[in-house]
Amino acid sequence: MGIRNLFGGRGGEEEYVEIDVDSAKPEENKVSVKPFILKSFDGVDDILNALREGYNIAVIDIKQLKSKDIVELKRAISKIKKTTEALEGSIAGFGENIIIATPQFAKIYKPIEKKKRDSPDFISG
16 A cells, blocks of 8 residues: 555545535424514414424413403413314413413423322421
8 A cells, every 4th residue: 555545646536525405404393482472362373373383382471461451361371272282282381471382292391299288297296
């Protein structure tokens, strides 16, 4: 084996690597977290359409609608909840003004609260 063979001096042979430029397009199946501000009941449709697309997690700020009309807010949350359940997704509130709705592939962890016992346990007396 000569030094030319080691360092690529093989004469006139050139090697090319073919690159597919179409494969460089961004993946369409990436998960997106989309923020929404719910100002009226009509804003629910945008949220539901994003959830139906399948790869979107909706972070919904309900503060404006909550301060404006609590009955309309309850209707909006009910509609979002029914659609989320139909999609086999999850919905949960975080704090007083944020709701998160996810499609089927993402579940929201909801810790189970332990109930207090009526009788004290033997350790605490």
